[in-house]
Amino acid sequence: MKRFLSGNEAVAWGAWESGVHVAAAYPGTPSTEILETFAPMPDVYAEWSPNEKVALDVAVGAAYAGSRAMAVMKHVGLNVAADSFFYASMTGLEAGLVIVNADDPFMHSSQNEQDNRRYAKFARIPCLEPSDSQEAHDLVGVALDISEQFDTPVMLRLTTRISHSSSLVELQGVRPPARTEKPPYRIDTTKYVMVPGNARRRHPVIEERVTKLAQFAETFPYNRMELKDRALGIVSNGVAYQYAREVFPEASMLKLGMTYPVPAKMLREFASQVERLIVIEELDPFLEEEIRLLGIAVEGKSIFPICGELDQQVVRECAIKAGLLPPSARVPVVTPEKGPLPSRPPILCPGCPHRGTLYVAKKLGLVVNGDIGCYTLAFQPPLGALHTCGCMGASIGVAHGVAKAGIAQRNIAALGDSTFFHTGMPALLNVAYNRSNVTTIILDNRTTAMTGHQQHPGTGRTLQGRETVQVEFEALAHAMGIQRVHTVDAYDLKAVEAALKDCLEADEPALIVARRECALMPEARKQWMPLQVNAERCNGCGLCFRIGCPAVVKSGELDAKTGRPKARIDPLLCTGCEICAQVCTRRAILFRHQLIENKEQQQ
Amino acid sequence: MSERSTEQTPINFLLAGVGGQGTILASDILAAVGLSIGHDVKKSEVHGMAQRGGSVTSQVRWADKVYSPLIGLGEADFFLAFEKLEALRHIEMLRPGGTVLVNDYAIPPLSVSSGNDDYPDNARIERILSAVTTRYYWVPAIALAESLGNARVNNVVLLGALSHFLPHVPLAVWLESVRERVPQRFADLNERAFLAGREAMEKDR
Numbered sequence: 001m002k003r004f005l006s007g008n009e010a011v012a013w014g015a016w017e018s019g020v021h022v023a024a025a026y027p028g029t030p031s032t033e034i035l036e037t038f039a040p041m042p043d044v045y046a047e048w049s050p051n052e053k054v055a056l057d058v059a060v061g062a063a064y065a066g067s068r069a070m071a072v073m074k075h076v077g078l079n080v081a082a083d084s085f086f087y088a089s090m091t092g093l094e095a096g097l098v099i100v101n102a103d104d105p106f107m108h109s110s111q112n113e114q115d116n117r118r119y120a121k122f123a124r125i126p127c128l129e130p131s132d133s134q135e136a137h138d139l140v141g142v143a144l145d146i147s148e149q150f151d152t153p154v155m156l157r158l159t160t161r162i163s164h165s166s167s168l169v170e171l172q173g174v175r176p177p178a179r180t181e182k183p184p185y186r187i188d189t190t191k192y193v194m195v196p197g198n199a200r201r202r203h204p205v206i207e208e209r210v211t212k213l214a215q216f217a218e219t220f221p222y223n224r225m226e227l228k229d230r231a232l233g234i235v236s237n238g239v240a241y242q243y244a245r246e247v248f249p250e251a252s253m254l255k256l257g258m259t260y261p262v263p264a265k266m267l268r269e270f271a272s273q274v275e276r277l278i279v280i281e282e283l284d285p286f287l288e289e290e291i292r293l294l295g296i297a298v299e300g301k302s303i304f305p306i307c308g309e310l311d312q313q314v315v316r317e318c319a320i321k322a323g324l325l326p327p328s329a330r331v332p333v334v335t336p337e338k339g340p341l342p343s344r345p346p347i348l349c350p351g352c353p354h355r356g357t358l359y360v361a362k363k364l365g366l367v368v369n370g371d372i373g374c375y376t377l378a379f380q381p382p383l384g385a386l387h388t389c390g391c392m393g394a395s396i397g398v399a400h401g402v403a404k405a406g407i408a409q410r411n412i413a414a415l416g417d418s419t420f421f422h423t424g425m426p427a428l429l430n431v432a433y434n435r436s437n438v439t440t441i442i443l444d445n446r447t448t449a450m451t452g453h454q455q456h457p458g459t460g461r462t463l464q465g466r467e468t469v470q471v472e473f474e475a476l477a478h479a480m481g482i483q484r485v486h487t488v489d490a491y492d493l494k495a496v497e498a499a500l501k502d503c504l505e506a507d508e509p510a511l512i513v514a515r516r517e518c519a520l521m522p523e524a525r526k527q528w529m530p531l532q533v534n535a536e537r538c539n540g541c542g543l544c545f546r547i548g549c550p551a552v553v554k555s556g557e558l559d560a561k562t563g564r565p566k567a568r569i570d571p572l573l574c575t576g577c578e579i580c581a582q583v584c585t586r587r588a589i590l591f592r593h594q595l596i597e598n599k600e601q602q603q
Numbered sequence: 604m605s606e607r608s609t610e611q612t613p614i615n616f617l618l619a620g621v622g623g624q625g626t627i628l629a630s631d632i633l634a635a636v637g638l639s640i641g642h643d644v645k646k647s648e649v650h651g652m653a654q655r656g657g658s659v660t661s662q663v664r665w666a667d668k669v670y671s672p673l674i675g676l677g678e679a680d681f682f683l684a685f686e687k688l689e690a691l692r693h694i695e696m697l698r699p700g701g702t703v704l705v706n707d708y709a710i711p712p713l714s715v716s717s718g719n720d721d722y723p724d725n726a727r728i729e730r731i732l733s734a735v736t737t738r739y740y741w742v743p744a745i746a747l748a749e750s751l752g753n754a755r756v757n758n759v760v761l762l763g764a765l766s767h768f769l770p771h772v773p774l775a776v777w778l779e780s781v782r783e784r785v786p787q788r789f790a791d792l793n794e795r796a797f798l799a800g801r802e803a804m805e806k807d808r
């Protein structure tokens with residue numbers, strides 16, 4: 001059966017068809033849809049774990065227990081899970097374990113651009129790389145087989161362009177029959193207890209495994225030589241292979257489906273058959289270095305860029321510059337003189353509950369140590385209310401460090417509900433235990449919004465839709481030893497301000513839960529009601545423009561006195577959150593109840 | 604069509620708009636149409652950080668065999684712009700002489716609504732587009748969609764307009780792909796939206 005699937009959907013299908021029973025992940029672009037596709041499939045267990053390390057430990061546990069397992073994360077997620085990644089390499093497993101890792105070249109939605117093939121090599125874990133959805137599907141099963149054959153976790157490395165592009169996939173549509181009886185847990189302490197004595201015995205085993213894998217790579221069918229014109233030989237992998245094929249239809253290619261370890265013999269043979277050998281790969285010169293280590297002369301990053309994504313245009317231009325293609329190969333491009341165009345960066349949605357909270361922080365002149373989530377967008381003008389953002393969970397720890405260093409003013413920490421569970425919790429415990437006067441705001445929108453509204457321990461639902469415990473931040477903070485805790489409606493600017501002032505006056509750890517569900521949630525959508533500006537009262541003072549809501553726009557009408565354009569509210573965008581109405585000192589923006597009263601009077 | 608046979612060269616579609624406008628659905632339909640008429644198809648979309656309000660692009664390629672999921676600079680044969688400013692932002696993606704359909708609809712970005720930037724007027728937009736191609740067409744997609752009772756179907760109106768330029772694709776294939784991908788209770792509305800867009804282009808020529 002043929003289906004048109006994204007790489008992520010194809011991975012989910014591949015996992016299901018190859019009998020993966022347990023899968024765990026933390027949502028992260030571009031990897032999120034893998035678990036969302038997998039979770040509703042029959043006879044599987046899938047979960048959102050609070051962070052990637054937990055997810056990997058869960059998958060390892062399932063594989064120790066003899067079930068095929070999958071852990072999924074974006075590239076930076078593997079930084080969080082790195083500790084587990086390394087021990088899992090040491091212990092090996094009882095059943096197949098595939099770790100799906102999605103790198104994000106060009107950082108479409110990430111804070112850095114790391115190439116995680118280096119992690120695979122670092123931890124001596126084989127790395128497979130698909131170049132389209134079909135291979136994304138097929139390589140999951142292949143990875144699990146390799147995992148079992150060589151007693152190792154296997155990394156399946158995707159990139160954004162593989163995850164989020166779609167092509168045809170031939171599916172089996174069937175799954176091997178499930179285990180009928182539950183086997184006993186196999187105890188093997190020398191293998192699974194990594195105390196120094198055991199670990200010392202394991203390390204040579206791991207090195208030997210890499211040697212065997214390298215031999216296996218020589219005949220691995222996804223490492224494929226396509227011999228055509230011998231003047232140019234291209235080694236490539238992943239989506240870069242597709243760009244290379246498009247630009248050099250006649251060149252000889254060695255396409256590597258396994259990029260760690262590399263097949264030395266195959267590479268030597270390929271090199272000997274072509275006149276000029278180049279590598280086309282995204283991000284790091286990973287294959288280039290591996291080939292050079294074999295003593296083979298090769299070019300790569302001297303021709304193609306190390307930063308960002310490739311595409312056929314980049315590959316073609318670079319190839320022309322390096323004399324690999326004639327200038328006539330250039331595709332004609334017309335770049336008209338456009339003059340300055342207004343940019344359209346991502347922004348907080350109209351009606352976003354974070355807008356109100358962070359507006360108040362800005363109004364009070366506070367420095368905010370922020371975190372990864374929708375609210376990160378509040379760093380931009382006109383809101384300009386967020387001042388640091390490093391990685392998931394960094395906000396509270398950074399604010400604590402600032403407080404301990406001692407500065408004139410008070411910084412606050414702000415992070416989302418899901419991020420709090422991810423890595424904010426231990427950081428808050430640190431604030432409580434080591435007593436800094438950090439005020440932490442949990443921007444609690446009742447979901448993991450930025451990745452597309454996933455559940456977490458605060459929502460009371462699991463990924464597979466079961467009802468579950470709903471953790472209360474307030475009780476948690478109390479248990480950690482934080483006495484000063486406020487819960488406020490994030491749309492209520494006065495309440496947010498009062499809570500913040502109370503916390504800042506006190507010299508102790510404090511927590512504010514600024515709660516209001518994300519404006520895009522189905523329940524919130526039902527409440528949408530566009531507000532209106534009373535043009536007679538508005539004098540174009542511009543206060544309401546400073547909150548950075550895209551629904552507040554300048555109208556064509558100028559105020560007679562000030563000469564400034566009056567405000568208008570776009571009814572297609574406005575949700576009626578009333579943040580602008582609270583900001584307007586002239587009461588020119590009608591509140592919801594006023595609009596309803598007006599309507600009733602008209603009838 | 605005979606000179607640009609898809610055996611050698613893919614047909615490349617670029618779709619660009621603002622988050623929340625339905626560009627992704629439109630590209631899904633376009634991919635389905637390509638598959639229905641027997642092409643190999645690849646589709647690629649860029650997810651930004653925001654849910655609503657940021658720039659969004661999506662790309663679809665049809666050919667006997669498609670390698671890259673991306674369209675290179677100057678390689679788009681058809682460009683569907685769901686918003687006027689976004690048409691300008693991506694116009695160099697179009698093959699010189701390619702076809703661009705522009706939704707006659709503006710969503711001013713924050714920098715415009717807060718008064719720091721100016722939104723380009725239609726004359727300036729036409730000037731810039733015409734440097735790349737004479738085949739640019741305005742589609743009153745919002746007005747047509749509103750006349751059918753729902754501004755949201757403007758994305759399908761645009762697809763209907765596009766279909767006019769692909770005479771080798773049977774109308775039935777388009778309509779079936781549209782109906783399969785929209786919520787069932789809106790299937791008739793979307794079909795009317797598609798036909799309205801298609802007709803608008805026929806009148807225009």
Ligand code: SF4
Pocket residue numbers: 347348349350351352353354374375445449450518519520654655
């Ligand atoms: S998705 Fe929700 S939380 Fe994120 S910016 Fe939009 S309204 Fe705010």
Ligand code: SF4
Pocket residue numbers: 533537538539540541542543544545566567583584585586587588589
């Ligand atoms: S804050 Fe009030 S008075 Fe000032 S521009 Fe906005 S609506 Fe008009």
Ligand code: SF4
Pocket residue numbers: 350351352530531547549550551552569573574575576577578579580581
């Ligand atoms: S009420 Fe005001 S702040 Fe809220 S969405 Fe509408 S225009 Fe934006």
